Amino acid sequence: MAPASSRRYEWNPIKIIAGASWLYPIKGIFYFVGHPRFWPLFKGRLLPIILLSFFVYAILFTFAFLPQVAVLAIFHGPGAWINGAVLTLGEGSAVVALLFEAFFVDVSLPVIRIFHG
Amino acid sequence: MQETLVDVFDAVLIDCGCQELVSHGRIIDTTASNSVKMLGKPTISAVYSPFSFRQIIEFILLLPLNFIPVVGVPLFLILTGYRAGPLQHWRWFKLRELTKKDRKKEMKKRKLKYTWFGAVHLALQLVPGLSMLFLITSAAGSALWAAKLEKERTSRVSATIQPANRYEDDPA
Numbered sequence: 001m002a003p004a005s006s007r008r009y010e011w012n013p014i015k016i017i018a019g020a021s022w023l024y025p026i027k028g029i030f031y032f033v034g035h036p037r038f039w040p041l042f043k044g045r046l047l048p049i050i051l052l053s054f055f056v057y058a059i060l061f062t063f064a065f066l067p068q069v070a071v072l073a074i075f076h077g078p079g080a081w082i083n084g085a086v087l088t089l090g091e092g093s094a095v096v097a098l099l100f101e102a103f104f105v106d107v108s109l110p111v112i113r114i115f116h117g
Numbered sequence: 118m119q120e121t122l123v124d125v126f127d128a129v130l131i132d133c134g135c136q137e138l139v140s141h142g143r144i145i146d147t148t149a150s151n152s153v154k155m156l157g158k159p160t161i162s163a164v165y166s167p168f169s170f171r172q173i174i175e176f177i178l179l180l181p182l183n184f185i186p187v188v189g190v191p192l193f194l195i196l197t198g199y200r201a202g203p204l205q206h207w208r209w210f211k212l213r214e215l216t217k218k219d220r221k222k223e224m225k226k227r228k229l230k231y232t233w234f235g236a237v238h239l240a241l242q243l244v245p246g247l248s249m250l251f252l253i254t255s256a257a258g259s260a261l262w263a264a265k266l267e268k269e270r271t272s273r274v275s276a277t278i279q280p281a282n283r284y285e286d287d288p289a
Contacts, residue, residue: 020233021227021230021231021233021234021262022233022234022236022237023237024234024237024258024259024261024262025234025237025238025241025251025254025255025258025259026237026258027257027258027261028254028255028256028257028258028259028260028261029241029251029254029257029258031129031254031257031258031261032125032253032254032257033254035132037128037151037152037153037154038125038128038153038253038257040153041121041124041125041128041153041253042121042250042253049249053245053248053249057245072184075184075186076186079186079187083183083184083185083186083189083190086183086190086243087180087183087184089243089244089245090176090180090183090193090243091180092245093242093243093248094173094176094177094180096248096249097173097248098173100118100249101118101168
């Protein structure tokens with residue numbers, strides 16, 4: 001991380017609060033939910049994604065969650081449940097992302113369209 | 118997925134008055150009733166963020182950070198956000214037709230902000246079942262941010278050239 005290079009942006013305190021970059025993913029949620037014209041873009045993907053992630057998380061939480069909590073519990077007591085959950089969720093999201101890239105890649109990649117005129 | 122993310126990103130940019138910029142990457146149907154319907158065929162490859170093996174590998178390598186109590190989880194999100202954050206503006210850089218060098222410069226300029234953005238984005242990704250929805254909403258969010266930066270940038274550029282000349286994007 002290079003805090004020095006972004007120094008220029010951090011002089012104005014109002015700008016820091018109003019333009020805080022970490023707020024934008026949250027703003028995006030409200031923007032997307034608040035504008036129904038965007039919803040059709042998600043609808044077509046909804047079912048395969050939900051099914052895929054359901055299976056991945058079900059398998060991970062059945063087989064990988066408890067052993068990880070057991071290992072974690074050796075190092076830190078009851079907090080192991082929370083850390084174990086985040087760990088498993090992280091693994092799940094990596095697996096879903098990889099699977100999704102592998103199997104549900106858009107067939108109509110525009111790159112192809114360009115090369116064919 | 119990439120195409121959907123690009124569509125969301127472009128539509129939000131159009132909403133925010135950056136139609137001119139979006140027209141660098143796709144045909145825009147100006148007669149359509151809303152920004153989503155305005156989106157036409159892409160003229161440059163519709164990649165929202167490049168598939169980065171480095172990112173996935175780092176993600177997997179950093180996963181054990183979650184073993185550390187209390188600080189482990191936030192630390193994991195920030196470190197992975199460091200890689201993921203700048204990639205959220207890939208489409209914006211592409212629309213501006215930036216060279217690799219300029220792109221790196223832009224990423225470096227807002228390194229810290231991108232890291233925070235990326236950390237929040239990745240925290241949302243951990244919500245089971247909704248991760249794909251949040252992928253899309255993050256694209257909307259990054260477009261809102263890009264639109265704001267774009268306005269700052271163009272006002273800066275037009276301030277330096279004569280006001281009579283209409284601004285033309287010419288990165289070369």
